[in-house]
Amino acid sequence: MKFKDYYATLEVEREASAEEIKKAYRKLARKYHPDVAKEAGAEDKFKEISEAYQTLSDPEKRQAYDDLGRHGPGEEFHPSPEWDSRFSRGGQQEVDLADLFERMGFGGGGGFGGGTGDPRRPGADFPIRGQDVEVATELTLEQAARGTEVSFSLSVPALRADGRVEKQSRSGRIRVPRGVVEGERLRVPGKGGDGIAGGPPGDLYLEIRLAPHSRFKAVGHDLYLELPIAPWEAALGAEITVPSLDGTVAVSLKPGMRSGQKLRLAGKGLPHRREGAGDLYGVIQIVLPEKIGEREQALYRELAEASAFHPRLHLEGPTDG
Structure with missing residues (x-):
């Protein structure tokens, strides 16, 4: 049969105490438990860890394992006749090492999943924190600015009584505070x-x-608005009103405004969580009337x-190069 280094699997020395073995198992089982771990091969690694712990956590099985001697992981070996006469039930030299210890029949419960150290079973000897869950919700800008409540489903x-994991439906309502922004993640404990x-x-x-x-358009806590103005307003300046989330705001345009120029309204963006707010930017767009009358054409x-x-x-004159 092939040798398995149970001490190396649990990342402890051969002289490790029972408490050190138990502590190492708990740490590794939390990391590789298939209901928690996301990485590939986690379930196989968890089985290896549990197999090692089932042997090394039992004093008699650990002594029998130690009596096998030291071998390299995966090295082919056969128990000595003395070991076989003391521990084996005969005719088992070709079985897997884990099966050999499971069939020995002494000490505590044998086999993977048989002892209280198996965190798949109710009554396991250490707790494992539940998985975090993420759900998306869509808000209007007005809801983000003032706060709201949203439903989730x-x-x-969830762990069943037989140790298997099943999906459980859950729903409720969550209070969303004012001032949230695109991409923000709100944590709801428990x-x-x-x-x-x-x-x-x-x-x-x-x-x-x-x-x-x-x-x-929201960019963080700032808001952007395309602000159309007439050519004469751009040239001469004007008194206009600009919409915001809180209603209209009176604004004075200076003479000589250009398309693309930004008009900043401080504090009229999305509020911050505690105090203050982002800004509202009106991006100037100089537009013409859809229809121009004869009098207007004459003036132009x-x-x-x-x-x-x-x-x-x-744009006139020769180009570079």
């Missing part, structure tokens, strides 16, 4: 998966997504004749 892992063997439940994480708005012609403005002057 999800499935979380609303995730149930703990195993008396362990605490996991947490629920609520991921915030903001629904598209007909006027505003008069303006064209009177003005020396040449918007494409920088």
